[in-house]
Amino acid sequence: MNIFVCVKQVPDTETKIVPSGDGSFIETSSIKWIMNPYDEFAVEQALLVQAANAGSTVTVVRVGSVKDTEALRTAMAMGADDAFLVEAADNLDSYMIAKALKGAIEKSGKTPDLILSGKQAIDDDCLQVPQILATMLNLPSVSVVVGYEGSATDITVKREVEGGALEVYGVKLPAMIACNKGINTPRYASLPGIMKAKKKPLTTLSLADVGVSDADKRVKYSNFQLPPEKPPGKKFDATDAAKQAQVVKDVVGLLRTEAKVI
Amino acid sequence: MAKILVFTELHGSHVKGVTLEILGKLAGHTVDVAAIGAIPAEAIADLAKFGAANVHSLKGANLEKYTPEGYANALKGFIAGGSYDYVFAGATSLGKDLLPRVATMFDAGMASEVTNFIMEGDKFAGTRPLFAGKCFAKVELQGPKPHFVTVRPNALGMNANPTAGAASVKEDAVDAGAIRAMIKDIVKGASEKLDLTEANIIVSGGRAMKDAANFKILEEMANVIGATVGASRAAVDSGFAPHAMQVGQTGKTVAPSLYIACGISGAIQHLAGMRTSKVIVAINTDPDAPIFTKADYGIVGDLFTIVPIMTQEFKNLLGK
Numbered sequence: 001m002n003i004f005v006c007v008k009q010v011p012d013t014e015t016k017i018v019p020s021g022d023g024s025f026i027e028t029s030s031i032k033w034i035m036n037p038y039d040e041f042a043v044e045q046a047l048l049v050q051a052a053n054a055g056s057t058v059t060v061v062r063v064g065s066v067k068d069t070e071a072l073r074t075a076m077a078m079g080a081d082d083a084f085l086v087e088a089a090d091n092l093d094s095y096m097i098a099k100a101l102k103g104a105i106e107k108s109g110k111t112p113d114l115i116l117s118g119k120q121a122i123d124d125d126c127l128q129v130p131q132i133l134a135t136m137l138n139l140p141s142v143s144v145v146v147g148y149e150g151s152a153t154d155i156t157v158k159r160e161v162e163g164g165a166l167e168v169y170g171v172k173l174p175a176m177i178a179c180n181k182g183i184n185t186p187r188y189a190s191l192p193g194i195m196k197a198k199k200k201p202l203t204t205l206s207l208a209d210v211g212v213s214d215a216d217k218r219v220k221y222s223n224f225q226l227p228p229e230k231p232p233g234k235k236f237d238a239t240d241a242a243k244q245a246q247v248v249k250d251v252v253g254l255l256r257t258e259a260k261v262i
Numbered sequence: 263m264a265k266i267l268v269f270t271e272l273h274g275s276h277v278k279g280v281t282l283e284i285l286g287k288l289a290g291h292t293v294d295v296a297a298i299g300a301i302p303a304e305a306i307a308d309l310a311k312f313g314a315a316n317v318h319s320l321k322g323a324n325l326e327k328y329t330p331e332g333y334a335n336a337l338k339g340f341i342a343g344g345s346y347d348y349v350f351a352g353a354t355s356l357g358k359d360l361l362p363r364v365a366t367m368f369d370a371g372m373a374s375e376v377t378n379f380i381m382e383g384d385k386f387a388g389t390r391p392l393f394a395g396k397c398f399a400k401v402e403l404q405g406p407k408p409h410f411v412t413v414r415p416n417a418l419g420m421n422a423n424p425t426a427g428a429a430s431v432k433e434d435a436v437d438a439g440a441i442r443a444m445i446k447d448i449v450k451g452a453s454e455k456l457d458l459t460e461a462n463i464i465v466s467g468g469r470a471m472k473d474a475a476n477f478k479i480l481e482e483m484a485n486v487i488g489a490t491v492g493a494s495r496a497a498v499d500s501g502f503a504p505h506a507m508q509v510g511q512t513g514k515t516v517a518p519s520l521y522i523a524c525g526i527s528g529a530i531q532h533l534a535g536m537r538t539s540k541v542i543v544a545i546n547t548d549p550d551a552p553i554f555t556k557a558d559y560g561i562v563g564d565l566f567t568i569v570p571i572m573t574q575e576f577k578n579l580l581g582k
Contacts, residue, residue: 232555
């Protein structure tokens with residue numbers, strides 16, 4: 001099987017986000033970049049499918065800044081065979097990213113049997129790229145997947161929907177599957193894996209190489225700013241057992257009379 | 263003036279609340295609504311009250327249950343015949359999954375999960391949170407039309423549409439086309455309550471809950487005030503609650519009217535996921551916990567004594 005995994009590098013979840021001076025994006029100079037947490041599940045799932053289907057290859061694809069290829073090296077250290085990077089700014093819209101991923105997959109010369117990704121990137125939170133890529137490649141797709149089993153031709157996946165309910169899909173491969181937490185437990189890259197990853201092939205392409213230009217821009221972002229700060233709230237001490245009941249009564253009363261939410 | 267379609271899901275005899283929020287916000291525009299399947303009279307009345315001009319019931323084979331391909335093909339066919347400028351939907355599980363597929367069929371762009379927007383003439387400008395709400399940006403759409411937008415539930419609020427009247431109802435035949443990812447089964451979730459992303463009130467527990475069984479006291483309070491129960495990442499990672507209940511940057515981003523955080527210290531990832539809550543109550547033993555910086559009402563105390571007292575107070579207040 002030809003298995004592809006789409007990964008993204010995103011700011012570490014602990015990062016304090018600071019809009020850039022002109023509001024066109026965020027300050028990126030001091031950010032620690034990590035592999036998008038949901039993409040780790042996708043890489044792990046690719047490796048599990050590869051292990052179950054002898055002769056399969058796992059290719060990792062990313063669209064983003066060339067200055068840091070850590071997510072691709074991490075995926076290869078976990079066990080992926082090779083990687084493609086489409087060099088681009090870190091703030092492309094979902095349509096451009098999906099089109100670039102499609103172009104990179106086509107440039108690989110391999111026809112995908114399975115494409116995996118995280119259900120969303122935790123930076124732009126769009127939840128669009130897997131569905132756009134699948135539509136561009138005319139593939140079925142299932143997103144927010146928490147369960148995966150099956151063969152090289154047919155799989156059964158579980159998609160998480162509202163209230164923790166699961167939709168169970170039977171899917172004919174090739175297909176695009178976007179993974180959620182719970183589908184597996186990602187492995188850690190071993191030291192030998194990290195050493196080996198340094199020698200695995202990493203091909204860099206430009207946006208022009210994959211047929212993407214400014215004309216593909218569909219979503220324009222501007223005016224990045226911090227959310228408005230809330231005024232300080234009211235704080236009550238209920239550590240003294242004698243006061244607890246009154247404090248709670250007061251707060252519940254305020255929720256009714258002041259906040260008007262009950 | 264833009265010609266707009268709002269796609270809605272049916273939820274029993276009702277449409278999702280976010281559909282009505284969107285309709286109210288679009289007052290002054292000509293807005294059609296489409297749903298897949300038969301639309302109950304009660305839902306049509308709600309849609310008309312909030313300003314729907316025409317309500318379209320889309321019918322065809324293989325559309326009894328949601329499938330990404332079937333719904334996308336059906337909706338694409340309907341939209342293509344309607345010369346719409348914009349297609350809106352709620353940022354629900356279904357809306358977030360479906361709309362990017364349909365947009366791509368038109369080579370069109372899509373703004374995801376906006377929390378507010380304006381329409382000036384036929385130009386859309388939205389606001390949306392990024393980095394799980396750590397910052398906000400203006401979002402505009404360009405390129406081929408129709409343009410697509412999903413709106414976060416509970417973000418706009420319910421505003422009646424003064425121009426509302428009676429909606430006409432039409433049935434339209436649509437084609438689901440070939441479906442390669444077929445739904446085989448639906449496994450019911452643990453909760454019959456509204457999903458966290460749509461809930462109006464959320465009661466969440468953190469690491470201080472100590473045990474999955476202790477979430478019972480949060481459930482009891484939730485039952486009294488009609489809330490959905492959530493959890494912090496620390497509680498989920500400790501095995502106290504499933505990931506479906508996780509609120510935060512790697513869980514669900516929520517926007518309820520009231521968020522009650524119990525034993526949650528307030529890590530930056532959690533604050534990001536719940537900061538758009540309108541009113542926040544925090545209960546924590548640590549007076550310096552970061553959650554108190556975001557709370558409208560902070561109670562320094564032990565949740566195991568405070569929550570049961572609070573539940574009783576809510577019962578008294580609501581006459582339950």
